[in-house]
Amino acid sequence: MMVEQKVVDPDYLILEAPRERKFITGSQAFAEAIKRANVDIAIAYPITPQSETMHLVGDLWAQGYVKDYYRAEEEYGAMSAIAGAVRGGARAFSATSGPGLLRGLEAIVSWPGHRIPAVLGVMTRVVNAPLSIQPDNVEIAYLLHSGLIVLHAENQQDVFDFTLAGFPISEKVDVYLPVVVATEGFFVTHAKGYVELPPEDMKLPPRDPYKAPVPPTDCEIPPARIQRDAPVQKSNFMSYLIHAVWQQEVWSANERARKWIKHYLGGLIEVVNPKAEVFIVASGCAAAQGREAQRYAEMEGLNVGLVKIKSIRPFPAQELREILKDAKAIIVPEHNIVGWLCKEVKAVIPNGDRVVEGPRVYGGMTLPVELIMDEIYRVLGIKKAKKTLV
Amino acid sequence: MGLEYVKISPGFERYMPRDYVDLVKMGQFGRQVDVMDLGQFKELVEDHPMCAGCYMAYFIRIFYASLPNPEDTIVLGTAGCARLALSQAAVPFIYGNYGDTNAVASGLKRALTIRFPDKHKDVVVIAGDGGLMDIGFGMTMHSWFRREKFTTIMVDNEVYGNTGGQESGMSPKGVQLKMAPKGKQFDKINAVELAKVAGCVYVAKLSPTNPKRIAKVIRRAILAARHFGPTFIHAYTSCNIEYSIPTREVLADARNREKKDFKFYEWMTDEVKEYFEEMEKKEVKA
Numbered sequence A: 001m002m003v004e005q006k007v008v009d010p011d012y013l014i015l016e017a018p019r020e021r022k023f024i025t026g027s028q029a030f031a032e033a034i035k036r037a038n039v040d041i042a043i044a045y046p047i048t049p050q051s052e053t054m055h056l057v058g059d060l061w062a063q064g065y066v067k068d069y070y071r072a073e074e075e076y077g078a079m080s081a082i083a084g085a086v087r088g089g090a091r092a093f094s095a096t097s098g099p100g101l102l103r104g105l106e107a108i109v110s111w112p113g114h115r116i117p118a119v120l121g122v123m124t125r126v127v128n129a130p131l132s133i134q135p136d137n138v139e140i141a142y143l144l145h146s147g148l149i150v151l152h153a154e155n156q157q158d159v160f161d162f163t164l165a166g167f168p169i170s171e172k173v174d175v176y177l178p179v180v181v182a183t184e185g186f187f188v189t190h191a192k193g194y195v196e197l198p199p200e201d202m203k204l205p206p207r208d209p210y211k212a213p214v215p216p217t218d219c220e221i222p223p224a225r226i227q228r229d230a231p232v233q234k235s236n237f238m239s240y241l242i243h244a245v246w247q248q249e250v251w252s253a254n255e256r257a258r259k260w261i262k263h264y265l266g267g268l269i270e271v272v273n274p275k276a277e278v279f280i281v282a283s284g285c286a287a288a289q290g291r292e293a294q295r296y297a298e299m300e301g302l303n304v305g306l307v308k309i310k311s312i313r314p315f316p317a318q319e320l321r322e323i324l325k326d327a328k329a330i331i332v333p334e335h336n337i338v339g340w341l342c343k344e345v346k347a348v349i350p351n352g353d354r355v356v357e358g359p360r361v362y363g364g365m366t367l368p369v370e371l372i373m374d375e376i377y378r379v380l381g382i383k384k385a386k387k388t389l390v
Numbered sequence B: 001m002g003l004e005y006v007k008i009s010p011g012f013e014r015y016m017p018r019d020y021v022d023l024v025k026m027g028q029f030g031r032q033v034d035v036m037d038l039g040q041f042k043e044l045v046e047d048h049p050m051c052a053g054c055y056m057a058y059f060i061r062i063f064y065a066s067l068p069n070p071e072d073t074i075v076l077g078t079a080g081c082a083r084l085a086l087s088q089a090a091v092p093f094i095y096g097n098y099g100d101t102n103a104v105a106s107g108l109k110r111a112l113t114i115r116f117p118d119k120h121k122d123v124v125v126i127a128g129d130g131g132l133m134d135i136g137f138g139m140t141m142h143s144w145f146r147r148e149k150f151t152t153i154m155v156d157n158e159v160y161g162n163t164g165g166q167e168s169g170m171s172p173k174g175v176q177l178k179m180a181p182k183g184k185q186f187d188k189i190n191a192v193e194l195a196k197v198a199g200c201v202y203v204a205k206l207s208p209t210n211p212k213r214i215a216k217v218i219r220r221a222i223l224a225a226r227h228f229g230p231t232f233i234h235a236y237t238s239c240n241i242e243y244s245i246p247t248r249e250v251l252a253d254a255r256n257r258e259k260k261d262f263k264f265y266e267w268m269t270d271e272v273k274e275y276f277e278e279m280e281k282k283e284v285k286a
Ligand SMILES: Cc1ncc(C[n+]2csc(CCOP(=O)(O)OP(=O)(O)O)c2C)c(N)n1
Pocket: B079, B080, B081, B082, B097, B098, B127, B128, B129, B130, B131, B132, B157, B159, B160, B161, B162, B163, B168
């Protein structure tokens, strides 16, 4: 069943190899990336809308593409086991959604401090209560202050590219942090889109756990007395200092990921119409809707641009300041009620009153392009009778 | 590699700390020591900040002296008193979040099995009663259900020692502790029976009165885990602080409990029994 795979250079596989177009779901796109990522172990726990991805990854294990796989007891156990596997030198993958993410959070937010290079898929889902399984990406807000690298995929293609590139980015010696690939549940995971895929008979080189700023815990490297855990269990200045320095290093490593995100993913942002008067700034699925709104606006002769943010951590502060320097208004559509992206954008640009707080949909609603168009008309002072766009 | 990694490269002896040189020259790496010789060799753990006279600290000292293969052993601990000593030992130690030991160990052991299919890398969890039977209960049980091949040792002081003496699921019924101002309302959890039902292949319960026997149990638990499946040791390691046991009476208390609810108990599957019988026959011959 398994295709014989040869190891190729990550740069070749990600940037140069010929690609073939397939029409697949976001879940399939995750699995296609894992198939080529030479993953040692994947640990799964079911939750909609993530489950389908980890079913497919389970099939990859059954076929021999992934060396070990199991269904964990729950997300805290799954994410803790990922930490153990990565510290043991393995390349690991897991994925979860909404309540599952929050259940696993204590383990996940300690990965950066443990210097755990791994990739975690996050397929967004409403955080209870009331119960819902629909896409709402408020959970991403909980990931932003822990040192994790957080990429936000707009579509199936991004899911594939971000996940595959996530492994080499995560394992770079000057980074060595976990990479989250978030995308909207259902809208991306359960819908099909075109994805350009490199050949399936190629895979990334295996993880080399000795190319590392902190060694794996495998009893293979000297000396025996030196440990990975800083002695920070005392209430004295030295222990505060050790922890402080460790945190600084985690965030510096997060910063250093910028160049690798640029290298593998072409930048932290993508810009459409850089000379625009009004910009839509969005990430994930909202960027797809923003892209449509930009297209309609252009058809109507309006000077509107799009900034799609691919990397939420590290955050493209410099890039945004530059591109938004002359923008008259900045519209930030989001799939959550708190507006975490809006706050991020406002915090890094001057004259924050240019930022339009929304439109926001939540609870799993779709984000109609009309809502974004209404904001465009409003900031441009155009009075329009409401009309429906396709 | 194993043993190789602890050795000092030629020419570097004089630059390495004395402590490390002694560890390599007079320590346990590459040889089996007898716990009865404690004090005659350089131990894997020496300094630690646990309370003076703490019986858990004593148990941990015996534990390290009993390792069948210290140069290829990884110890996992969690929040709780034990980690204060475990983190000071010359054996790689992993500390994650409170109660996560058996999940982390599952991932670690699997990774080591993938990477070193022809070697024994022993993985041992040592955690408190709160860590294993309360907050980490699900992960403890499921590592056993999944038949993960590592050893779990519960250092049971019948209390949350590290946070200042609160009731745990392993505290005896009726005992008045913090967060149990009217005395504990339910029985001590029967961890040994749970371990057997959940799939451990070797289970022992002891009060640390006999170092030679502790060493044997630890060695057996680790060897059985290598070949057959999860193993569990339930050790009574009193907290002299929270239970107000004067240091000089700690051993007497351990003996007293041994007569009551901590009688030495050892159980194993037939397969494991056969394995030890074979092994012991060979040892006698040698
Ligand atoms: C998630 C989380 N909850 C609570 C704590 C606080 N905590 C630290 S140690 C401990 C109790 C330890 O008791 P036990 O596991 O029995 O070990 P002992 O100290 O008695 O050896 C607790 C509750 C924590 N560190 N993390």
